[in-house]
Amino acid sequence: MNQKISRRDFSKLLFAGAAGSALGLSALPGMGRAADRKRVVVVGGGFGGATAAKYLKKLDSSISVTLIEPKAVFYTCPFSNWVLGGLKTMEDIAQRYAVLKNRYKIDVVADTVVSIDALKSVVKLKSGKVFGYDRLIVSPGIDFSFEAINGYSRKAAEAQMPHAYEAGPQTVLLQKQLHAMKDGGKVIICPPDNPFRCPPGPYERASLIAHYLKEKKPKSKILILDAKDKFSKQGIFTKGWEKLYPGMIEWRGASTGGRVLKVDPAAMTVTTEFGDEKGDVVNVIPPQKAGKLAFDAGLVNSSGWCPVNPVSFESLIHPGVHVIGDACMAGAMPKSGFAASSQGKVTAAAIVRLFNGEVPAAPSLVNTCYSLIGPGYGVSVAAVYKLTAEGIVSIKGAGGLTPMDADDDQLSQEATFARGWYNNIAQDIWG
Template sequence: MTSFSRRQVLAGAAATAGSFALPHIARAQNAGGRVVVIGGGFGGATAARYIRQFDPSIEVTLVERDATYVTCPFSNYVLGGFRSIESITHRRDPLQERYGIKLVRAEATAIDTSARQVSLRTGSKLPYDRLVVAPGIELKYDGVPGWSEAAANSNMPHAWKAGPQTMLLRRQLEAMPDGGVVIVAPPANPFRCPPGPYERVSMIAWYLKNHKPKSKILILDAKDAFSKQGLFMGGWESQYPGMITWIAGKDGGKIESVDPKAMTVSTGFGTEKGAVINIIPPQTAGRIAINAGLAEPNGWCAVDPNSFASTKAPNVYVLGDASIAGAMPKSGTAANSQAKVVAANVVASLRGTTPPAAVYHNTCYSLVTPDYGISVSDTYRPSPKGVAVVPNSGGVSPVRADAVHRKAEAQYTMGWYAGIIADTFG
């Protein structure tokens, strides 16, 4: 287990903008080249920023459909009632104002890897010398029998893409009667943010404890185990005794079908009715990556672990949630870390030089209550089997820790968020 002092060091580093692992690369002298980045989240925005920082002579165009970015990290705290949606909504303007990145607000609809150009829904085309694809995830609306996009937008939200869905789920929690049951249904691996559903349960429990204390939460899980399980379950036992029930897939927890009109779910042990039902469906890489032929049959994009270059097309890099990243989870910090390695490799490939050796990092903070934080941290390097954990490089919160420690980690969580936002968007 990690010591308290080590956690302070890790969290203090994460709280500082620009403190995430950064490849060492000297600035170029008029190397030039055109880079198009698809996707303006933690991965794409970071890649665009650092390519320009490493080499200001490179023309970087960031293609993103949405004017603002509502982060999935901290969206659970909106559900808990102690964070506003506005506080997790960010503009990308600093990328253009401070780093000279060209922002194109449009949807990328196709990639021609032979002609090296990206087609936009507007009808225009963007040529590139190197392409960075960071499209995030696509939700499989057909992955849960009986569920659909229409159901998600009415009475069974996923809230796995933050924004209107987050607010829909929040309104449902506010409207439910005290004594009602909230059902949360996490998918099988892999999916975006492995601890996310369980932090969500914690935040919903916080809201219910303070406003509707007779209510219960039922987790119907497709998996038999989950990320930071011991830490979460220990926190639930101490903070929300008797409120939360988790049922593993092997015990019938996997949902077989849902009925949105009746607000019921069918499982291996029977039918359950919920006042609020949160369906988190299976996922794949974003549609643009799949349509461009960058994905494997499993729906995720294979990459070279040394650079995150696509194994399917030359001059293309895929990073973040859409990629097959070995031992690295699909998280905001992972995407931010991968983006810096991608940026270094893009610049080196345009210069014809050797890129620095890749090192990746991930830190994942979660809250059980606003004053009860837990975390896990690891460093990764390329290996013959993909991206692998460096032994003894990280740590996890102690299972047994006092309130002072838990509160400190909750404060570090806030510092982590401020740091990664500053590091991503400038």
């Protein structure tokens, strides 16, 4: 996922970054002095897009910002596992656009972008409307490679085997299936290989489903059939499972029978190299790629993700189009909501500079990610990133992971911080 930058390009970036600061947000000389009213269209009102739209307005309210998002209510994936665990409701993870519209004067359009003409600088919507732009920001999130798993399909995900990796109806379906399951039932979770959205997500999910089962259906089991041989925060998760849910969660890696070859949604079976497993609830999370619009607009390369200039997140394929969030290739940064939001801020700052005839500043990017293993048992990982000739890399010694020997107080405090994290980021983006 790392993109190399040529030495010449890197020197240019460093020169540009001489006046840079954390997130590149301060010291924006010329803020608000754009001669004519510049137009930015933002596609996608999720973590990346909504942040970029809001911060453009915060940095220069004279810019005309249009945010195009088909959903009136955006359910966040962060905390959707908490809904499965019975710790939050769908309403708790619902975000709306009223503040962006009314307070920040962003033109929020409930529609879907169907095409981008990067040469003419226009986007076309499903309704037939056309919007011109000076700069376009695309944050469409992910799409799923259903065909990578024999027998799996969008239809199967909507009927028998939800992925629940986009929050909303998929979360509700998985929750209903868990509620309907008998005590003593088996839940199978099938996480994909890297790279995918929220690396600790499937394991937080296993933890919080285990919490629900321990309370309501304690004879039940969870089997994780993984396409990888190791996963994010593995030691900490495994320790937490042994402590809170002894004997309930079994994890099998790719080389020990975890790799899923085939599913049969009618029979509720999953086939691996080691044989068939039958589940009462089967959560298949397929391999992922950039959101469909990124493919339709020719913004992806052969990896299935979008290559970008790491300073401004401008596409390396279509100038004038910036791609942020899960869809872009951001070096060492994970595909997380916090990372997407961080990239949204950097991109907003870069665009304001570009409008003012200045060079974007080299950014510092950050990521913080909390996972809940039980209601009073949280863990976290944080990282700070810098730009080098190797692309975006994490800074050694900055950030860190919950220590393996953290005591109960620390773990409980992490769970409290996780709640604060959600409230802060939701307020920062949609509030």
